[in-house]
Amino acid sequence: xxxxxxxxxxxxxEDLVKQVREKINETGVDYxxxxxxxxxxxxxxxxxxxxxxxxxxxxxxxxxxxxxxNLFVDRHGSYIGYGPESSELVGIPDPETFCQLPxxxxxxxxxxxxxxxxxxxxxxxxxxxxxxxxxxxxxxNAFQDKHGLDMRCGxxxxxxxxxxxxxxxxxxxxxxxxxxxxxxxxxxxPTFMKVIEYAQQMGLDIxxxxxxxxxxxxxxxxxxxxxxxxxxxxxxFRQICAQVARENNLIACFMSKPFxxxxxxGCHHNMSLWRxxxxxxxxxxxxxxxxxxxxxxYRVGGENTFMPDPSIDERAPGPIGLQSIGxxxxxxxxxxxxxxxxxNSYRRLWDTGFxxxxxxxxxxxxxxxxxxxxxxxxxxxxxxxxxxxxxxMGSGLLKAFxxxxxxxxxxxxxxxxxxxxxxxxxxxxxxxxxxxxxxxDELRNDEVIKSAMPGDMFRVFEHYKRDEWxxxxxxxxxxxxxxxxxxLP
Numbered sequence: 001x002x003x004x005x006x007x008x009x010x011x012x013x014e015d016l017v018k019q020v021r022e023k024i025n026e027t028g029v030d031y032x033x034x035x036x037x038x039x040x041x042x043x044x045x046x047x048x049x050x051x052x053x054x055x056x057x058x059x060x061x062x063x064x065x066x067x068x069x070n071l072f073v074d075r076h077g078s079y080i081g082y083g084p085e086s087s088e089l090v091g092i093p094d095p096e097t098f099c100q101l102p103x104x105x106x107x108x109x110x111x112x113x114x115x116x117x118x119x120x121x122x123x124x125x126x127x128x129x130x131x132x133x134x135x136x137x138x139x140x141n142a143f144q145d146k147h148g149l150d151m152r153c154g155x156x157x158x159x160x161x162x163x164x165x166x167x168x169x170x171x172x173x174x175x176x177x178x179x180x181x182x183x184x185x186x187x188x189x190p191t192f193m194k195v196i197e198y199a200q201q202m203g204l205d206i207x208x209x210x211x212x213x214x215x216x217x218x219x220x221x222x223x224x225x226x227x228x229x230x231x232x233x234x235x236x237f238r239q240i241c242a243q244v245a246r247e248n249n250l251i252a253c254f255m256s257k258p259f260x261x262x263x264x265x266g267c268h269h270n271m272s273l274w275r276x277x278x279x280x281x282x283x284x285x286x287x288x289x290x291x292x293x294x295x296x297x298y299r300v301g302g303e304n305t306f307m308p309d310p311s312i313d314e315r316a317p318g319p320i321g322l323q324s325i326g327x328x329x330x331x332x333x334x335x336x337x338x339x340x341x342x343x344n345s346y347r348r349l350w351d352t353g354f355x356x357x358x359x360x361x362x363x364x365x366x367x368x369x370x371x372x373x374x375x376x377x378x379x380x381x382x383x384x385x386x387x388x389x390x391x392x393m394g395s396g397l398l399k400a401f402x403x404x405x406x407x408x409x410x411x412x413x414x415x416x417x418x419x420x421x422x423x424x425x426x427x428x429x430x431x432x433x434x435x436x437x438x439x440x441d442e443l444r445n446d447e448v449i450k451s452a453m454p455g456d457m458f459r460v461f462e463h464y465k466r467d468e469w470x471x472x473x474x475x476x477x478x479x480x481x482x483x484x485x486x487x488l489p
């Protein structure tokens with residue numbers, strides 16, 4: 001049996017397919033977006049009338065392999081990842097993710113898992129390794145089987161609401177860069193309340209929000225959950241923000257550093273490893289859900305293995321937590337290529353006056369370190385911004401955890417001092433890569449983190465990101481002309 005056949009015929013899926021039909025009929029959905037995630041975190045896929053749901057659920061849809069790389073051409077004119085001669089992938093919908101779009105209730109969406117074409121000469125119907133979402137599920141399942149632990153994650157996506165000028169380009173932020181000011185938060189109330197309204201209807205439990213310290217910058221946090229569902233929800237959140245921006249003639253900006261001199265758009269990942277627990281449906285106040293229960297389910301209960309063991313240390317994370325931190329510290333260089341995945345990401349790291357996490361160290365509540373223990377039972381990975389592909393990030397962190405646990409890696413002592421003061425006092429701390437090119441070099445030399453991108457995934461990711469770096473180096477900017485135009489050697 002092929003991977004595709006096993007996925008379609010897995011126990012309980014037939015009932016879920018029938019439940020989606022009932023939900024389609026109940027909600028009046030006429031059209032469905034069958035979506036998957038590209039190498040950069042972009043949402044791609046096909047739209048198909050809901051009348052064909054059962055056929056697509058069984059047979060799937062086809063799309064060129066290169067869509068996993070946004071069907072993008074490199075600067076030399078070659079398609080990234082796959083050429084035009086390549087076959088077509090098969091996208092199979094995951095029925096538990098079906099949900100109605102609240103801004104047009106005639107339309108629904110469902111996430112898909114990708115497979116090789118059934119007619120391929122090699123590995124027909126096999127798992128498509130350039131499917132970052134499918135990879136995360138498989139990597140997490142393998143981690144659970146090996147360690148008896150599951151990863152739960154919560155993200156803090158910062159983004160800026162920018163005004164759109166007459167030319168369609170950004171014309172400053174909607175608000176002033178006053179951090180935590182309720183008045184600035186209130187100015188954006190019509191915007192964020194619409195985001196929250198849509199989010200709740202799509203299963204996102206928004207637990208808090210605030211105005212950050214950049215123009216129009218908001219942070220809205222969702223309840224932490226299973227690492228795959230968390231990635232799906234961050235992706236959904238971005239979709240929602242894009243829609244609210246269209247409705248209000250604004251720009252929903254997730255770019256890491258659109259302005260220098262103010263804080264960037266970070267996306268800190270808060271993580272822990274759990275033993276046991278169960279999935280519970282959160283109705284979010286609705287009598288009838290606008291999607292499948294899976295889209296509204298959260299992992300709760302169980303044993304948080306990152307909690308301190310009082311018999312060892314009342315403050316430090318437990319042994320598994322410290323080993324996991326040790327794994328992340330060891331692989332921070334390569335992980336930076338995923339968490340800071342664009343040329344622009346490194347503007348954030350260079351603007352160090354704004355708590356940029358540029359050193360491979362950890363501490364308690366220490367925002368100058370790349371990792372901090374933000375609360376008992378979890379730690380915050382800070383070297384990641386809002387352009388992140390959360391599926392690649394989750395996979396990379398799981399591989400770092402696995403290495404840390406397998407080899408009982410020593411996290412070292414927590415740094416209590418401001419890291420810059422510690423360095424001035426003589427502490428030797430490894431610096432993170434300070435350009436996309438450097439980060440990609442670290443990734444190429446790190447077999448553990450590369451294993452988070454199995455098969456074609458690493459090849460596609462590296463091709464895409466090397467091309468981005470080369471395009472940047474091949475471009476003359478306004479800074480070049482302003483600095484050098486009238487200079488003599």
